[in-house]
Amino acid sequence: MHMFKVATLYKFVPLDNLIALQQKLQSICQALTGTLLIASEGINGTIAGLPDLLDKAMAEIEAMPSFDNLWYQYSQATHKPFGRLKIRxxxxxxxxxxxxxLSMSLRGRHVVAADWNNRLDQAAVVIDVRNNYEYRLGSFKGAINPETTYFSQFPSFVETHLKPYKDQPIAMFCTGGIRCEKASAYMLANGFKEIYQLSGGILQYLAHTAEDASRWQGECFVFDERISLGHGLKKGSALLCYGCRMPLKKEDLDDDYKPGLRCKFCSKDK
Known part of the structure; x- marks a missing residue:
């Protein structure tokens, strides 16, 4: 059995000539699978492949002047986590x-995994910046769920729920850190004073925090065939409904549920 290496990465950096960059990344990553998104504001995505091929591609990406100090987190998969490569x-x-x-020079203060538990205790409020279906699988105890379906709804949540905390310390987290970068930029531009974000997101925390010292509860949804990860970035137990694409916990499943069947959330939409 082949073990696949997975890299989750991002960087906010001004980019131009995106078509040429797309072609270059396509060439560098041709032996890999996954998705990379590029825009005038930077790069974001997850790519996977055999370890030596992924390491080679990552070295070439990091060697590009725009992508020095690229943030990335490695994990593993026992099966190919993506069907094909997409550079969009x-x-x-x-x-x-x-x-x-948004001015991405405005960002929250980064808190490394080792210091995150203390920051949770000191914050006036802790915000899970991810979407509702991700929150369902797991989160930090006491974190507020904005109940968003799409990240673009987060500003509305800020306006309706967080104004009382404008002058108080706010702690935020997401899967890999990128959504917190943009969320904190938005909040700081709108008068919030003291925002802290988990550096490298939940993935960094699960990779570097012992389970007996962890404040994390449940599993972390990931956007690939592994569906969820637990402590040590080991594959979790969640399944994905083929109908509504909802991640499913064990307690969501009937005794006769089998992968490929529709789940109880599908029936709610009928």
């Missing part, structure tokens, strides 16, 4: 649909 040009690498581009 987008308007935003994280879609927020704001009328004016």
């Amino acid at each position: 040009i987008k308007k935003e690498i994280i879609t927020m649909h704001q009328p004016k581009p």
